Amino acid sequence: MNSSYLNFKEKHILVVGDVMLDRYWHGGTSRISPEAPVQVVKVSDVEDRAGGAANVALGLAKLGVKVTLIGIVGKDENASALQTCLQNENVQCRFFHSDSLPTITKLRVISRHQQLIRVDFEEDLSSFDHRSEIESLVQETIADCDAVIFSDYAKGTLSGIQSLIQLANRHSVPSFVDPKGKDFSIYQGATLVKPNLSEFELIVGHCSNTDELVEQGESLRKEFGWQALLVTRGEDGLMLFEENKPPFSLATAAREVFDVTGAGDTVIAVLASIFVTSKRLTDAVEYANQAAGYVIGKLGTATISSEQLEAIMFARSRTTNFGVLSPEELLEQIQLAQLNDEKVVFTNGCFDILHPGHVTYMKQAKALGDRLIVAVNTDASVKRLKGDKRPINNLEHRMAVLEGVGAIDWVTWFDEDTPKEIIEALSPDVLVKGGDYSIETIVGADHVLSCGGEVKVLTFVDGYSTTKIIEKANL
Template sequence: MTDGRLEEVIRTIGAPRILVVGDLMLDRYVWGDVGRISPEAPVPVLRVEREENKLGGSGSVISNLACLGSEVSCCGVIGDDYHGGLVTAELEKLGVGTEGVFTVRGRPTGVKTRAIACAQHVVRIDNEDTSALAGDFEDQIIAFLSDIMPTQDLVIISDYNKGLLSEHFARQTITLARSHDKHVLVDTKSDDVTKFAGATTITPNREEAERLTQTKLDSRENMQQAARQLMIDLDLDFATITLDRDGVALCSGESFEIFPTHPVEVYDTTGAGDMALSIMGFVIAGGYSVEDAVRLANVACGIEISRVGVSPVTREEIIARIKEMHHLIPSKIKTLAEIARIVEEARRKRRRIVFTNGCFDLLHIGHIKYLQFSKAQGDILILGVNTDESVRRLKGPSRPILDQTHRGQILSAIEWIDYIVFFGDDTPLELLRVVRPDVLVKGAQYSRDQVVGADFVESYGGEVRLAPMVEGISTTDIVDKIRERYRNTD
């Protein structure tokens, strides 16, 4: 597959109708800082800074699909409690109907609470009931599935082994879907995978596949043997095994292939399995091949594991990563939406964000010293660069000398710059409101009162620092010298 083809696939998928059946849960994140050990016991004391609620379990798959633009229907159970109300509210925010969400009195909604400090998980607390549902409840849910199944393009089963997917219910769901010629993709935490026999595929990770097949996946031969065993034993159309850093193994018919990942810095593997399942379902429901689905799942999972916590991945982010992987655009150049995501992650990891801006037309030693100083003020340097149009407004109709494409590519080669974002306003004030840097750097030719955004940055505790300037050199001086030197030459 060409790079352009992969981008075309994710761009052109419409809004496939996907039914997600599985264990609905609430994921609670408690973000804070650990500065001491408790005097009561040898455990860290977390000072809470903020809290966040997200859909968990099968809800994670639902969130991923909704973010991609799929028309999602869901089926699962919640308790008649406060947390069940939060799950329902989160579904409604995504525009997902709750007709298939059944309330079980006396059964708590599953909640996983994760405490996180400095991008590290401190503890996880689970509150759940994993007992099987009563038979009459299963009958109600199956009746709902019978009504909705003909309208769906694909079914995803997300089984966290929390009591919903009994052997009877799982078999009934798969039989019903296949009778309507619907693909069924399954991800399960259960050791009893035989109840999912007849599905299109299941998507175990390396550890799960080793346990299910009693095969150590330490060689290509063993991976192929395990995948083929799953496909034959469970009567699957194809078998997929996610292999963390090694990519995804796909066994289909007589063919076997391992699709490698693009190397990324891994921060948190939570949610990677759900992301792979979501992307594969989305692509296959959109009418594309299994191979397309696996390749795109690899790309999306690479984005997911480079973040802290679980969050959906957009089509735009996938397209940008594809271009980065194949050097179609400099990887440092980001959109405003991407920068917003980057700074959110950086703050979670307690990294010090530095921002500066300028036209950077015809780079010279003054620019290099300035950028070196800026990077030294923190961990991440984000550079705001004026677009061509804004440079013309600021510098006159003869500028810039180099257009923004060339300026962006040249700046991308400078090691001290982490990210570049273009802005078209005359000042970077709106960009600053998104970045909210810890440090704002400008040249010492300005006074503190002349620095645009200084009051804003200092209002939340940020700092303004003035970089020493290299005397006697500027882009304007260079342009004037060139004009003077070659004024009378042919």
């Protein structure tokens, strides 16, 4: 990972395209309407987010890039709400305000983290002649930019995109296109075009295997004079076709797909940002892939900061991300995980003889967060607590067995009689203990709570005990 790629301080990227307001109504559902067989949502919160090309601009701003956004909005309250969302994140808005068109708005009703319905408010922007206004705004801005992103959602803002691409080429400004529709000839001469697989196959036809995909990708890139073509393939990853280079493919970086909304926006934003600092498309694609894997694990349109992206890329470059780590190595990984908005759970014990009760306990502990740490008493610590005949298994043996438990991400050790010092050093988000404890009697609870974390008590599964196993073996 090259951290200089993430230095966007002096970079300026222009975004042109279909801007939208994403509005979310959040509320609980507890009954069915007497009027129709539908759920009744009691709205408790209204949230406005930037959508479409505006989400691309927001993603760039979150990375630390200077951003100018050009698009069409109405003269309405939704336009004001959208502009507020963007200006709060330092996006410079150069909107054309139409007297006759509404601001494109997508209203989503959310309950219990599930989207129940989406309602769209929009009209076809291409039915109104606004090309000269958009071109004038681009002409005023583009000479000062390091790149331009054309975010096409087929709403009509980019009906004159060919002249805009030519304008970018005359100013030697690389252009990145997120395309839509059945006619890719309108993107002739762009630096890079990024369709998803469905959009790509709408143009070239179904590709039944990778060889067909490669053949059609190279052909399409050459036909329209693009420096590069990037096809995003969902769970199959990404494939880059670049002039005078063999195809470059990457497996998806997604761990869990929660909501794909805005993933394409993230890819194009990170792609352009990394390219203007590195000038290497393969590096840009690697960063974009990791960023997309992050945002699709979030609800709704999500963004990623340069710090989060750096943390992800750094962790990816390490060979000792998981398993048995020293407390010092583990602290570094915890900080990276927390920067990535992952909740870290901590528990501890001797775990001399691992039994099914322990495994069930670990699964329950892991369910409380994203990453689970198990800290193990050293042999000397166990002897002080349990007597000279313990432990039955040495520290390396015990940690190796724990490392093999699927629910556990990290295993570490501590030599003190209690885990107080290691808890204070690692500062997990959730501290878990099993047994008949109260929160007040759990070692380290006060520190975790003072840091804004949680403390949980879980009950061990009845019928399992290390002491009873040892007693039975002695018989």
